[in-house]
Amino acid sequence: MAGRRPLSTDAPGFRRRAALPRRGHPELTDGVSVPQLSRPRTGRVLAGVCAGLGRRFGLAPWLVRAIFLASLLLPGPQAVLYLVLWILIPAEG
Numbered sequence: 001m002a003g004r005r006p007l008s009t010d011a012p013g014f015r016r017r018a019a020l021p022r023r024g025h026p027e028l029t030d031g032v033s034v035p036q037l038s039r040p041r042t043g044r045v046l047a048g049v050c051a052g053l054g055r056r057f058g059l060a061p062w063l064v065r066a067i068f069l070a071s072l073l074l075p076g077p078q079a080v081l082y083l084v085l086w087i088l089i090p091a092e093g
Contacts, residue, residue: 038092047086 037056039048045065054064071078 037089039089040092048091049082049085049089052089
C-alpha cells in the first residue's frame with residue numbers, strides 16, 4: 001500500500017453527489033415528508049397492499065401490481081408474502 005496517494009476531490013472528472021434526504025427519525029429528514037406505510041381506504045383492488053407500497057416508495061400502484069403479478073410466474077412464496085403484508089401493514093385512518 002506504500003506509494004498510493006489518497007483520492008483527491010480536486011481530481012479531474014470528480015463530481016460531488018448531492019446530499020440525499022435522510023429517512024427515519026422525523027428530526028433527521030430536513031423537512032422532507034415521507035409517507036407512512038399503510039393500506040389506503042381508496043384506490044385499493046384487493047387489500048390495498050400494492051397501493052400502500054406504491055404510495056410509500058413513490059411508485060404508481062399499477063406498477064407495483066404489475067410487478068407482483070409478474071412475480072407470481074416465478075417460484076416462491078409471493079402469495080404468502082402478500083397475505084402476511086395484508087396482516088402486518090395497518091389500514092389507513
